Structure formats: structure tokens, C-alpha cells
Amino acid sequence: MSATLIDGKAIAADLRAKVAAAASRLARDHGLVPGLAVVLVGEDPASAVYVRNKGKATVEAGLASFEHKLAATTSQAELLALVSRLNADPAVHGILVQLPLPPQIDAQAVIEAIDPAKDVDGFHPVNAGRLSAGLPALVPCTPVGCVILAKTVRPQLAGCEAVVVGRSNIVGKPVAQLLLAENCTVTIAHSKTRDLPGVCWRADILVAAVGRPEMIRGDWIKPGAIVIDVGINRVEAGEGKTKLVGDVAFAEAAAVAGAITPVPGGVGPMTIACLLANTLKAASMQAGLPAPAV
Numbered sequence: 001m002s003a004t005l006i007d008g009k010a011i012a013a014d015l016r017a018k019v020a021a022a023a024s025r026l027a028r029d030h031g032l033v034p035g036l037a038v039v040l041v042g043e044d045p046a047s048a049v050y051v052r053n054k055g056k057a058t059v060e061a062g063l064a065s066f067e068h069k070l071a072a073t074t075s076q077a078e079l080l081a082l083v084s085r086l087n088a089d090p091a092v093h094g095i096l097v098q099l100p101l102p103p104q105i106d107a108q109a110v111i112e113a114i115d116p117a118k119d120v121d122g123f124h125p126v127n128a129g130r131l132s133a134g135l136p137a138l139v140p141c142t143p144v145g146c147v148i149l150a151k152t153v154r155p156q157l158a159g160c161e162a163v164v165v166g167r168s169n170i171v172g173k174p175v176a177q178l179l180l181a182e183n184c185t186v187t188i189a190h191s192k193t194r195d196l197p198g199v200c201w202r203a204d205i206l207v208a209a210v211g212r213p214e215m216i217r218g219d220w221i222k223p224g225a226i227v228i229d230v231g232i233n234r235v236e237a238g239e240g241k242t243k244l245v246g247d248v249a250f251a252e253a254a255a256v257a258g259a260i261t262p263v264p265g266g267v268g269p270m271t272i273a274c275l276l277a278n279t280l281k282a283a284s285m286q287a288g289l290p291a292p293a294v
């Protein structure tokens with residue numbers, strides 16, 4: 001392996017510590033304790049772990065955590081009623097409904113029911129629109145984490161060729177917008193892209209957010225590129241065991257890239273750290289205070 005390993009766990013810990021320090025100043029100077037409500041519907045084991053980790057990280061950063069666990073049979077109307085109560089609750093500054101949701105619930109309707117000012121996931125069309133217009137917004141956590149990680153290697157991204165593989169509303173599109181805001185030349189590639197290896201090979205910064213285990217091979221990567229792997233795929237590891245792999249074939253890619261994020265321990269931990277930062281920002285904005293720099 002010749003690439004520098006980008007240590008998402010350490011960078012996320014540093015961001016969480018900065019959020020905790022800013023939260024403590026907010027409480028001391030303004031008596032304001034940012035509150036984050038996380039809603040879990042159903043018993044998906046991975047989602048339950050993520051929600052538990054979010055609650056723990058929230059409390060550790062000195063923020064208030066409100067957890068709502070609903071049965072897998074919860075109706076859309078029941079979930080919308082809870083969102084409406086959280087929108088009206090002054091102790092709740094951020095609302096996150098864990099995805100995926102059970103099939104009887106229309107996730108987009110739920111996202112659109114969240115007050116955009118409390119939308120710490122940054123998924124509401126108002127926030128998505130503001131991001132694409134270059135206006136201040138609550139920005140999705142995983143994409144912000146990707147850009148922070150890339151900038152630890154190359155603080156000035158202006159002029160870089162960036163290729164984002166994946167066009168989801170949650171990662172692909174917002175990360176492309178953020179890279180554009182950094183003055184990168186951005187290509188969004190997807191399942192219908194012709195010559196995907198050739199497109200990836202153009203990238204100084206390659207963001208893989210396609211959700212297919214180890215799809216991006218080492219010989220698709222330009223020597224020296226920064227590779228940010230958003231994929232978290234659980235695959236068979238033999239003898240009845242499983243392991244997590246990203247969307248990038250790590251060992252192959254690490255032999256040619258300049259820097260690369262591992263899975264686990266890369267982008268994943270940044271998602272929760274950026275969620276805390278968004279909650280702090282949302283609480284400050286709702287109180288008419290400037291967003292603390294973290």
C-alpha cells in the first residue's frame with residue numbers, strides 16, 4: 001500500500017470535541033442546550049446501532065438527546081404526527097428520521113414534513129435547493145464528511161477534477177454540489193455512464209457512493225488520486241462470518257491512490273460527527289445566533 005490512509009475515526013473524534021467545546025460555550029453564554037430528536041421505526045439491526053451511536057455521541061458532546069423508537073407497523077400518519085410534535089417542541093432543534101423506513105411509509109413525505117430549520121439531515125427540498133443555489137443551508141452529513149476528509153489531504157480543492165460515482169439525493173448529488181462550491185470540476189457518474197473506468201480515471205478526487213461492494217477497481221484510479229469511499233457493504237467472509245467492505249477494492253486502490261479512506265473507519269464516523277455539528281448550527285440559527293465555527 002502506498003496511499004496515505006485517511007483516518008476518519010480520528011478526524012471525527014476531533015470534530016466531535018470541537019462541537020462539545022462550542023456547545024459548552026453556547027450553554028455558558030446563552031443558556032442554550034441544542035437538542036436532537038432521532039426517530040427509529042422498526043427493528044433493522046444496523047439502523048438500531050446507528051441510532052444508539054447517535055444518542056451516545058449527542059450526550060457525550062453535551063447536547064440533549066431525544067430518542068423515539070416506533071414499531072415496524074407504525075403508519076405514515078402516526079409518524080407524521082410525531083414529526084409535527086417535534087417541529088413544535090422548542091427543546092428540539094434538530095430532527096432526524098432514520099432511513100430506511102418500512103415499506104408502508106413514504107420517506108419523501110416524511111422528509112418534507114420536517115421543519116427545514118430543524119432538518120439536520122439536510123434532506124428537505126428547501127435545504128437541497130439552498131445548497132444547489134449556493135445559499136446557507138443545513139447540508140447532509142455524509143457529504144460534508146467526505147469533503148472534510150478530502151481537505152485534510154488537500155486543503156485547496158479548487159481546480160481539481162472530481163468524479164462522484166452515484167447520484168442519490170442523500171450522498172451523490174449533495175457531495176457533487178459541495179465539491180462544486182470548492183471550485184472543483186465535477187462529474188456525476190452513474191449506472192448509465194459510458195466507460196465508467198475511463199471517467200473515474202480522470203479524477204483527482206474520486207467519491208464512490210454507489211452501494212456496490214468493491215465495484216471500483218485499482219486500475220480505474222489515477223495514480224495519486226484522493227479516494228473517498230462512502231460504501232458500507234456487509235459481505236460474506238467465509239466460515240459463516242461477514243465483514244464490511246466499501247464500494248472500492250481497497251487493496252488494489254491503495255496501491256495507486258495518493259490517499260484513501262478505509263471501510264470501516266473512514267466516512268462512516270464523520271456522518272455522526274457532522275450530525276452533531278448540524279444540530280449545533282440549527283440551534284444557534286433558531287436562537288438568532290451566528291453558527292459557531294467548528
Ligand SMILES: Nc1nc2c(c(=O)[nH]1)N[C@@H](CN(C=O)c1ccc(C(=O)N[C@@H](CCC(=O)O)C(=O)O)cc1)CN2
Pocket residue numbers: 050096097098099100121141142232244263264265266267268269270271272
Ligand atoms: N436519516 C438518515 N438515515 C441514514 C443516514 C443518514 O445520514 N441519515 N446514513 C446511513 C446510516 N448512518 C447514519 O445514519 C451511518 C452509517 C454508518 C456509520 C458508521 O460509523 N459506520 C462505521 C461502521 C459501522 C459498522 O460496523 O456497521 C464505519 O464506517 O466505520 C455511521 C452512521 C443510512 N441511514
